[in-house]
Amino acid sequence: MSVRTYNPSVRVGNWNEDIQLEEDTLKDFLQKRESGELLYQKRTKLEQTIFKKIDLSISRDGLVHFGDKVNIRCPAALDRTQYFAHKDPRNECNLAVVPQINKILYSNKFEGPCSVTGCREVAANLRSTFVIKSPDGIPDGEPLRYGQVFYLCTMDDEGGNLYLHSDRVSLHKSPNKSRHQEVSLVCEPSFLTEWKILHIKPKLRMEYEGIPVPANCKIIFHHVKTGQNLSVEEEFCIRTSFGTREYEISSHTYLDSHRADMEQNHWQIVMGVPGDEVYPVTFPSSGTASTTTGTS
Structure with missing residues (x-):
């Protein structure tokens, strides 16, 4: 008998x-x-922290002040395809923090040292918003002036307190691709974290010394210790831990044949202005005595 x-x-x-x-x-x-x-x-969690929308400070007098929340933006480069067929024009970008994901997921704030890049996403968020601080104890609200030393910091309340830092090129410290002067964010202020604003035209820099810096206008970010200017390395893009391709940032002065700074060194201190969607202008109702539509 067979068995199954x-x-x-x-x-x-x-x-x-x-x-x-x-x-x-x-x-x-x-x-x-x-x-x-x-x-x-x-x-x-990342969207709720470093990608959270931040409202920039409002410049009601058109000037930049200590304590303002600002974006540091490099305008888009001119279209050079008619001269260089293989080269695409550079997009505008914001100076942005590139933190270590594991650290920020547990601490919910930036922990130094961190690198910086030129982010093509120009919407204001935590990683692209900075605060202007004075090393001399100047109170918030005072206008920032050309040639005046200041610190560029991340936001205290939500993003930690890191300072934009740069130092001379060494064998072990330089950007991976451009090999120019490295720019990063560190925890402690020092003479290596001091910056100042220069006028975009070299011939007018001495005349504008001590004049308040206007918001949303082209300026030069100058590193006090090394004498180099903040720049965007448009030839080199790096892939961040977020999966995006962003421009490399360094301190390097690009000069043309007239000894003037090139587009890589042009920046804007971007602030809100009255009437923006974030801060809409409100008018008094027609039934009150303060309305401007009535006649005397």
């Missing part, structure tokens, strides 16, 4: 190991979900 060696209820192969692997996978998933380590949870 196989029927649908028989389990073959490493069935016990497969069951254990499925259970371990499920347990690992539940543990990561409870601790917030899943990829979609990390993405959501």
